[in-house]
Amino acid sequence: MEKHRSKPFNPNIANGFFRAGFIETWGRGIEKICESCKNYxxxxxxxxxxxxxxMVKFEALNTAKNTANKIDENIQFVLDYLKEYPSAKQKHIMEDLHVSRRTLERIxxxxxxxxxxxxxxxxxxxxxxIKK
Known part of the structure; x- marks a missing residue:
């Protein structure tokens, strides 16, 4: 991708996001996307x-495998947490492990x-x- 001038579609909205700290600098989006892809x-x-x-087109990833790994990781976190705090309330587990109520129920x-x-x-x- 060659150098190009960054021109926001709506400059007023873009300026608001910039002032709020959501946009770091102008014209670095494509560069940052490529850098992140290389890193991962x-x-x-x-x-x-x-x-x-x-138009930006990304290759689809196999998210099923990544999701399964994340679930297994969360299961181990919950199990370790319950070993340490067996009388913990659901609210505290959710807050400490940063999982949703539904995720905790599933686990x-x-x-x-x-x-x-x-x-x-x-x-x-x-x-x-804890039985095992």
């Missing part, structure tokens, strides 16, 4: 330049199915018993 080992995007805009359900944990007592005053 991703194929560089293809660019199509039109008179009024630029605890999986851990119960795999017989790693068991809930002893009620939701208010009970605790998690």
């Amino acid at each position: 080992g991703i194929k560089l995007p293809e660019y199509t330049v039109y008179p009024e805009d630029i 605890t359900s999986l851990l119960k199915e795999r017989a790693y944990i068991e809930r002893v007592g009620n939701n208010r005053s009970g605790y998690w018993k």
Whole structure:
């Protein structure tokens, strides 16, 4: 991609984002995209330049594998957390591990199915018993 002049579609909105700190500098977007792709080992995007805009095309990634790895990683984090804090409340687990309520529910359900944990007592005053 050759050097080009950066021209925002709506300068007023762009200036607001710049002043709020959401835009670092003008005209570095494509450079930063390419740099990030190189850092992550991703194929560089293809660019199509039109008179009024630029189209950027990225290669699709296999997100299913990445998602599965992230879920397994979160499962281990939750299990380790419950070992250390067996009487922890759902709210504290979500806040400390930065996971959503639904993600935590999914993980605890999986851990119960795999017989790693068991809930002893009620939701208010009970605790998690680690079985494995």
